[in-house]
Amino acid sequence: MTNQVTLYAFNTGWFQCKPGYYVEGDEGPHMRAPVPSYLIEHPKGRALFDTGMGVRFRREKADALPDNKMGLEWFEGMDIATRLKAIDVDPGSINWVINSHLHIDHCGGNAHLPNATIIVQAIEFETARNSNQPMLYSTDDYDTGQPVKTVSGEHDLFGDGTVRIVPTFGHTPGHQSLIVRLAGGEVLLAGDCCYTERNLDVMVLPNATANMEQGMETYRRLDSLRKNGTHILFGHDGLQWKSVIEGVPFTL
């Protein structure tokens, strides 16, 4: 069977923090990590997995985040709508937006995908709506007028096994990841269920985990998928991202 799915990776901004934010006890200067967004093209439609940050996080180069400060930022040209246009994909042609979760650095670009249906775990949608932590969840990002399809657990987007949503709870109560079947094998787009490869190597969850027990269950699942040959693209991994070529079909 010929492969019919194409995956593109984009970095839509930067998340900067100390190494200890990922693995407590790790020392060193602040690190810069990507805020990824992925385009999946399938004969039945186009989907995005995560959409980056909202316009309020945009900075000018002259006003960039100092390299000893934790924070989020993006610069002109990095947002997902602009990145799509650069490869001749109209943001209006995106059919589905799958948000790993509804934190501010994962759904801030949803507003620029007017014809998409947003797919999110039901429990994540509830969590966002009941949240009183605007630094984590903002209606500006996730309440942007498009239809929302809530799912509970696994969901096979095209019904043919090539693009599967899998629940990966822990970081948030309703976090989800995406497994994409490419010609060379399967890729799991982790989102924030696992920030970095190092987290999984040492099996240490970051403190920013809503439910440690669920988070560890997710890590065990990722570890076994990895051992069985699934390639994992981690959530905010500056080291891994150096090997990712953006805006071209991702290959294994």
Ligand SMILES: [Zn+2]
């Ligand atoms: Zn994040």
